[in-house]
Amino acid sequence: MEPNYVIHPIPLQTIDFPKPHMTYLQNYGQTARTANFVWYIEGPSQKILVDAGITAERLAARGYKPDLIQTLDEGLKKLGLEVGDIDIIIATHSHHDHIATVRRFPKAKVIIQKTELEFVRNPPPFFKAIRPKDNMELLEGVKFEVVEGDTKIDNGIELLFTPGHTPGGQSVAVKTAKGIAVITGWCCIQENFDPPMEIRKKVDLPFMLPGVHTNPIEAYDSIVKVRQVADLILPVHEVELVKKNTIP
Secondary structure (H helix, E strand, C coil), rough: CCCCCCCEEEEEEEEEHHHHHHCCCCCCEEEEEEEEEEEEEECCCCEECCCCCCCHHHHCCCCCCCEEECHHHHHHCCCCCCCCCCEEEECCCCCCCCCCHHCCCCCEEEEEEEHHHHHHCCCCCCHHHCCCCCCCCHHHEEEEECCCCCCCEEEEEEECCCCCCCCCCEEEEEECEEEEEECCCCCHHHHHHCHHHHHHHHHHHCCHHHHCCCCCCHHHHHHHHHHHCCCCCEECHHHHHCCCCCCC
């Protein structure tokens, strides 16, 4: 019998972000309050973290004005953990706010989609212009476990291949006491899944694509896929999840 897991959101910073970067072709001139997280999946065996996060200092160096909630170490300590305890890090995707501190975990293997790792190592010209100059240095010495497509990694935990935001994004479906919770593999907020009625009428959809993507058609299909699987969707930048200590 598959165990039930508990998901612990570990918020690191909040930040005001241009809203169109989250909601494709909508909300021009507006900002959205967003949050950066790592997610601890509490279960019976391996210690699993989804994403590795980013520091407030690195965000500030990139020109943002983050409000610090807690450091990575402080967030882990509240759960009785240290970076050296983590066995597995699941990289939802390779944007630096999700992987910037991945080298801090000495024994963790990092599960990444094959197409995403290829994207990191051989980025197209447009992505080279927006990624940090030390992007490859962030990953030096990291122990990658490369997967392709939907992959079961433990009883009750499955990776869902959800490209579009990046070529190899992966969402994480977790069996909890209240159903399947899915941590999204792309940058989004709750409004992507629950847009106001005036936007629903404009886009003629019950959801909105992410504002940044490499393939909008794949992004659409990935949203549909997650909506079909999930009893609960956890958008990876949703600020309201800062209030949650555990899910469910």
